[in-house]
Amino acid sequence: MSLLNDIIEKLRTKGCKITPQRRIIIQSLLKLDKFPTALELCNDIRQTNPEIGLDTVYRNLGLLVNMGIVNQINLHGKDTKVFELALGEHHHHLICLNCGTASCLDYCPVDEKELQKTVGLRFEIIGHSLELYGYCQKCKALTSLPQRLK
Amino acid sequence: MSLLNDIIEKLRTKGCKITPQRRIIIQSLLKLDKFPTALELCNDIRQTNPEIGLDTVYRNLGLLVNMGIVNQINLHGKDTKVFELALGEHHHHLICLNCGTASCLDYCPVDEKELQKTVGLRFEIIGHSLELYGYCQKCKALTSLPQRLK
DNA sequence: CTTTCTGCAAAAGCTTTGCAGGGTG
DNA sequence: CACCCTGCAAAGCTTTTGCAGAAAG
Numbered sequence: 021m022s023l024l025n026d027i028i029e030k031l032r033t034k035g036c037k038i039t040p041q042r043r044i045i046i047q048s049l050l051k052l053d054k055f056p057t058a059l060e061l062c063n064d065i066r067q068t069n070p071e072i073g074l075d076t077v078y079r080n081l082g083l084l085v086n087m088g089i090v091n092q093i094n095l096h097g098k099d100t101k102v103f104e105l106a107l108g109e110h111h112h113h114l115i116c117l118n119c120g121t122a123s124c125l126d127y128c129p130v131d132e133k134e135l136q137k138t139v140g141l142r143f144e145i146i147g148h149s150l151e152l153y154g155y156c157q158k159c160k161a162l163t164s165l166p167q168r169l170k
Numbered sequence: 171m172s173l174l175n176d177i178i179e180k181l182r183t184k185g186c187k188i189t190p191q192r193r194i195i196i197q198s199l200l201k202l203d204k205f206p207t208a209l210e211l212c213n214d215i216r217q218t219n220p221e222i223g224l225d226t227v228y229r230n231l232g233l234l235v236n237m238g239i240v241n242q243i244n245l246h247g248k249d250t251k252v253f254e255l256a257l258g259e260h261h262h263h264l265i266c267l268n269c270g271t272a273s274c275l276d277y278c279p280v281d282e283k284e285l286q287k288t289v290g291l292r293f294e295i296i297g298h299s300l301e302l303y304g305y306c307q308k309c310k311a312l313t314s315l316p317q318r319l320k
Numbered sequence: 321c322t323t324t325c326t327g328c329a330a331a332a333g334c335t336t337t338g339c340a341g342g343g344t345g
Numbered sequence: 346c347a348c349c350c351t352g353c354a355a356a357g358c359t360t361t362t363g364c365a366g367a368a369a370g
Contacts, residue, residue, distance in 0.1 A: 036349085037343080037345070037348085037349055037350065039343075039349090039351075041351070042350090057334090058334080071351095071352080072351090072352090073352050074335090075335085075336080075337085076350080078336075079336090080350095082335095099249065100333090114289065116293075123292075125288075127288055129279060129280055129281065129284070130280070130300065135277075135302065139264065142306070143310075144305045144310050145264075145303075146303050146304040146305065147304070148302045148303060149246065149300070149301050149303070150300045151298060151299050152295050153296050153298060154293055154294045154295040154296040156292070156293055157292050160293075160294050185324095186324085187368080187369050187370070188370095189326080189368075189369070208360080209358095222326090223326070223328075224360090225362090226326060229326085230325095249335075250358085250359065
């Protein structure tokens with residue numbers, strides 16, 4: 021069974037209706053090889069389906085994030101978020117301070133159980149997010165590196 | 171020497187002018203016992219200095235962040251940021267999914283050197299941010315816990 | 321005196337919402 | 346056929362910017 025169908029099925033189970041727009045939005049997320057912002061995703065979709073509104077994209081991304089099907093990644097300092105399908109294992113992101121692209125790090129150095137011991141009773145840990153900032157291979161090679169981590 | 175003076179001195183060294191507004195903004199940051207948003211900080215300031223503009227607060231927070239005097243914390247999902255003085259050691263934050271308040275965790279489980287080895291040459295790590303999400307002591311005790319980590 | 325900073329106002333994003341019509345189950 | 350979803354348009358928020366005057370060094 022395809023990933024698309026898996027996701028559709030999950031939505032159906034939770035009582036969501038399956039509309040053409042939803043299919044297209046999920047397909048586009050599956051297809052893209054970068055993590056898009058809501059606007060980028062919408063632009064991509066509009067190349068073939070110009071009738072789909074940006075608000076529909078936002079509404080559905082919100083829905084998918086709530087269902088745990090999509091992850092929302094905060095870029096450092098930037099006020100826009102990028103989205104990725106939450107398909108694989110728990111992982112983190114390497115975010116380039118120069119070009120802003122995010123790539124995956126299939127490794128998590130955070131042991132929540134251990135941390136919970138450190139924290140004690142004052143806080144109940146449910147999850148965490150970790151972003152690594154730096155320079156990707158391409159930008160590392162540039163002669164004029166921009167300002168360092170702010 | 172007071173913290174205020176330390177910061178003022180640092181600004182002076184970098185060629186920034188010391189204006190009454192700057193003093194007040196820094197004092198207010200020092201005084202508040204929570205991490206404020208730009209708007210909250212401005213409201214606090216305006217109780218005693220109603221003539222200071224929100225845009226001035228934004229401009230100065232930006233300046234202080236760039237100089238490494240202030241840290242900017244992303245709240246999960248929220249589109250507003252909160253600010254804290256970067257006085258002590260490198261540390262992270264516990265962010266309550268219910269009430270949204272952030273508290274400090276004086277411990278960092280992330281070994282950047284070790285991570286750099288894992289990542290290899292494809293990315294040069296400069297820094298990282300880690301936020302822990304969950305419920306604070308107060309909200310943990312509530313009978314009706316809200317939805318879990320989105 | 322020169323340069324930086326402020327306050328005002330307006331603009332500029334990104335994201336959300338009200339509403340009426342249309343599609344899904 | 347009831348309810349959910351879409352598209353449109355407008356509004357809402359946070360944050361940024363242009364500009365002229367004021368202040369700091």
